[in-house]
Amino acid sequence: MAPAKNLTMVMNAGSSSLKFKVFQALGNGELESLASGLCERIGDTANSRMKAKTAEGGSVTLQEGFSDHQDALGLVSRFLADTFSSSFTRSVHSVGHRVVHGLDISAPVLIDDGVKAVIEKAISLAPLHNPAGLQGIEAAMATFPAAPHVAVFDTAFHQTMAPAAYMYALPKELYDEQAVRRYGFHGSSYKYLVPRAAKTLGKPVESLNAIICHLGAGSSMCAVRGGQSVDTTMGLTPLEGLVMGTRCGDIDPAIVTYLLGQGHSGAEVDALLNKRSGFLGLTGHSDLRAVIDGAAAGSAPDRIALDVWRHRIRKYIGAYALQMGGPLDALIFSAGIGENSSILRAFLLEGLEWYGIALDEESNKAAVDGVAGNITAPGAKVQVLVIPTDEELSIAEQAIEVVDRT
Template identity: 50%
Template sequence: MNGLVLVINAGSSSLKYDLIDVGSAESLASGLVERIGEASSLARHSVDGQDHRQEASLADHGAAFELVLAAFGEHGPDLGEIELLAVGHRVVHGGADFSEPTRIDDDVEATIERLIPLAPLHNPANLKGIRVARAHFPDVPQVAVFDTAFHQTLPPRAYTYAIKRDWREDHRVRRYGFHGTSHSYVSRRAAELLGLAVEDANVIVLHLGNGASATAVAGGRSVDTSMGLSPLEGLVMGTRPGDLDPSLPAHLSRAGISLEEYDRALNKESGVKGLAGTNDFRELQERADAGDRDACLALDVVAHRLRKYIGAYAAVLGRVDAVAFTAGIGEHSPPVRAAALQGLTELFGIELDEAANAAATSGEHRISTDSSRVAVLVVPTEEELEIAREAAAVATS
């Protein structure tokens, strides 16, 4: 498949973009606009190995998109002179309504808006990106690629919470899962690296960034995942706590902590930041190496939670062909990988090659021994490329 796809990832105050040639899998230009709506916004446009930066006052995402188009026009490639196959949009929450990438029309846009209560921090921003792109490229197919779509294959036993029926049905409370684009790409690449057909491979994918999630993938299908109704559940993350006792909101409310304060704390002030005061894992590791007790505890909690999920998902899958680490921490933190796999040799046959794990190797590589019953891989995620490919497939179907 050939063609150029503009990938858009709109945040509440940011606009990230990437122009990708899906035929060569090459990024032709990329960039980021930050601090939209503030007194001074920052923009970076990267093309041909050079970064072009500027400051501007951008009131909204419409103004930011105008700046992006101007950057393409000035520094290239000029979007007015090339033919776009599609514009692919990352959308965080598709609920149970979307199980695959979907061409955007007015009805789809309205459904994404209706799903805002499920992702109040993300879907409104994603909609802003969709609306400005549709306005500027009315004749180009616009495709929504949902973080939740890959996990729509979860069986009811995995996605159903043991709660009242009206909560489940009227309020759509269930496990949805996130980082689906990454889990889809990495699990498929892991199978390919092992020489297995995707439908024959069982893979545990650990997406470890500031946000983190684990997924059990059986034959290319997500069968369990750690994030739930929201991205708060599961693994310990940069600023999110992962699994908690459900009684915590009631307990803290009796101490005078409001629901708004609770929600803000769980999204912005918890995880390793809550444990050690920082969500920078490089700083955390340096402090732990120097003997800092808070940093050591934070890393121990992270690793303990990871081991629990690896063990649980090995039980769910029954047979594991590979454990695949991805995203910033998963790809670049040998100590976190080693700690997560510690003690899993006897029970699961996972044998880490310590030298391979510690080596400063980039790209896809194996970090388990040749005798390990389960392969351990590092697979850099390519979410923008995956979005571009999925958008191109929808646009040409």
């Protein structure tokens, strides 16, 4: 008897890593996570290893040399076959791949040569992510040749933005010939959060007006009007927008030319803005928890860094509220910082009662460590929600939808 094709693999390939998660389709249409893991230090065969865990709580760390993503995925397949069934690879219904940049592709798509060409074309805009994405796709197609493969792009959710939001005031030929525009990222997270927020509020998705704060080491915000993205903080690349762990976010672009004129190379400036700025640049710590501790202990640089972080986010809250075209239904917090730091949520929203945004202190404290919650104070006009995101589940849902309709 042929194995039931009821499993979906989700893959997120980095330059030296490969994350995976396996979902099983249940009879009620829901998806259940069976296993997840990370292959790290791919290419460093002396130190590469796989860490994996199952839904039942079992965990394993396997030390094995991975020369490339194909080697890593081979170990993943053996682990899953040993853990679940020798016919595991034949039970895979679909494979969903997280791809960072898809230019103007506006929906998840079956991967073919044309899609691969788009991913390759976008390498110049996502040089750290898209090459690894292609490597992961090629490895997975060799490992699961009978399964359809779907690309789910971080940029796709924001393709509903109007030209007023995505165009830069630069010579138009840069857009026409080199695709220079705002794309936005974290799309799988936003696509996951929007319908769940609408359900929480008892509203149809198409009538939801919300500002979503995806706050983590990489952070962005999205203005959602009528259930669709109308603006977002990240731009051509993930560098634009909020203050992040090591990224500067918004700056005067003349700083770049100034630094180049001072003798810094282009590569040095790029590394400075992406890897040495943000909280790391302001405080010496990229982890926001260390910044919070420092501020509490009286460190002036840490306190200033938190003030800069808050100022930027509140500026975008105000700007995005004007994009709603009507009342703002909700302000939503998600991702590592947004989901887990009640202290920072309270700090961010302090003094906004005049605008109808106020927190219930006890509800705010309770909504941590993966616990969702409505943390709105009684009588406040704007609902404040904490919704843990699940980008892997979002990718799995989108992959299944694409395969089932083809």
